[in-house]
Amino acid sequence: MAAAAPVSLAEQRRAELGRLLRKKYKYLDRTWDAVFWITAIFIVGAAADITKLLFAGDWDFWTDWKDPEWWPMVTAFAVVIIPSALQYIQWTAWRFPTGATYTSVCLFACTWIGRYFQWHVAEYYPLNFIWPISTVGAGIFMDWILLKTGSYIITSLVGAPIFGITVWAFNYIPLAPFLQPVQFMNHIVTVADVQGIAYIRSQTPEYLRHIERGTLRSFLGEAQYVSLAFGSTLAIAGYWVGQFIGRYLSVWPIGKYIKNY
């Protein structure tokens, strides 16, 4: 047999990386993985929930606030931030397109626990009035786009708007029964409006709600689509807020202690 074909330096280096990838560690070979993924559930869930509360507040709380104009706009921006930060961390560190899905799954678990125990059991609100939105489906799409492009810039420009629109689309489906018209107190209102009136919120007066109070009304009354377009553009900005958090606030301090190549 002839001697093996000469291998280029670059190829040697790739093979070296492959060996490093499969290197067996004596201690904590996979334990750290479990420790990380499980302990981070509540930290990531809480971070995502706080961000959502901060920017979207009541819009993701009551069915009568999930309106055509503000809901698609503020939630898209609010819920893309932490998924973006986690995408940066998990893709950069492990090449896992999991940041958005992981955040969404954690947020889903935390919010449902909160809504069920704090608001349904302790405060008597029916769950069909206070169900939270889910960002899981949209998170999968955004992670898939990161996997396919390997680029934060393309993910922000394409993935974040798709995330914003599909967050709305996935949650508009369960909202539909609450948009049916009802005859109530001499008015035609939606089921959601009746919920908002019936289930008394002493500290959330009706005037706090902004039902199409913006200036989008000239679009043939279809504020919803204008809102979606604008909201998905805002999601690009939200994505970069998240990148800032991921790159500078959470990873940079660690970078001071690990070796950089």
Add this chain to the structure above:
Amino acid sequence: MRTRLWKWFLIFAFAVSATSYARSAFAHGEAADEPFLKNLTVAFYDVHISPTNIKVGEPVTITGSVKVLPTWPFTLDPPVTAYVNPVVPGPVFALRDRTVNGVPAIGSIAIDRNGIYNFKMVMLGRVPGRWHVHPGFAVDGTGTLIGPGQWVDVEPSATPFKYEITLLDGKTLDLEHVGGSGVWWWSFAGFLIGVVWMFYWTVPGPWRPDRRTVHNLAVTAQLPTWDQGRDFGLVTEGDHKWSTFIAAVTLAMLVIGWLYMVSQYPLRIKQQTDRFTPPQPEVTEMGQVKALGSVYNPDTHTLTINLEVKNTGANPFTIKQFTMGMMSFVNGDKEAVEKSGPPDFVAPMQVQGNATVAPGQTEKVTLKMSSEMLDEERLIPLNDPQEIIAGLLFVQDTSGKTSSITLRSTLQPTEFAKKYF
């Protein structure tokens, strides 16, 4: 050990006494509001909450009036928008009907100084318990101003709570169960796909036996982020195939869900709101009031107001009532006092001097009223930058007509609390 036991005993005793104290006091922390927020802003009168003992599903009616006083304090935003709503501990009642000045009110109302808002709210008992019920008047920029409260007992019922609504097509639904568990199952299905995605990427299995997480950093730290290391197996062809498959399933779920939604609920409208200016009830002006100062004695909880009342009407009138914030003081017998509002928030009033004023005449009178509620509800400013009170003086003429006159007076406590710090 012994001292530790004592410590726990003390903590326990403190906790028990704290909760029982909190229970005997009134329920919504309304006393926390400053006096000027209660007595310079609005006055609640003729409030009735009945019946006070119902079963789940039965109605309780709140009626009454609230007047926005011309003394609205300069420290607050002007009164422009308000929402009339019951103040109860959460949705233990479900509101069924509401009118303001006779007009059905699904949303907020436009208000102004001197405006009078007669409200009626019907709510159904929803959760068994003993609940403190107040009418509330939430003003944009100011917060929820609370009227007098009444304890209402809601007893369990053999039938579960139901709130029927009629859709436009005539179908009736129970509001408690609209949408059924559809919201949950739909969201949960999406969640499960997300869990599958996470499992695929993080847990070693037949799909990727060599899967590891944190140790990947040793490799990725040496690569730019666009480099997926597909040639040496950092991210594999399988990873791409499976991820695309899961994303496709997610997309299919969205499309199927959307088609189902469109076929099931083709009729969907925008959420509705209705804001209006309630028509004002007719009022008869009968007189004028000039305040000559008031004094408050915290030891006896007694408020004394000196004033001059002038009758500008055609008939003689009599001073009947003084209402400050949520409290009403009544010049009359026990029955008249009881009729004027929830028992904890009404008390008798003494009128010294001529309570009856002839047309064209002016009388100097002194109003004297005592109630511990003045302190308990913090209606009197004793530690505030505005030592001022305001309220409504009600007079009734010989034809039976009633009129309210705003009274604003400086206040002087017989003593201020001494300060040591």
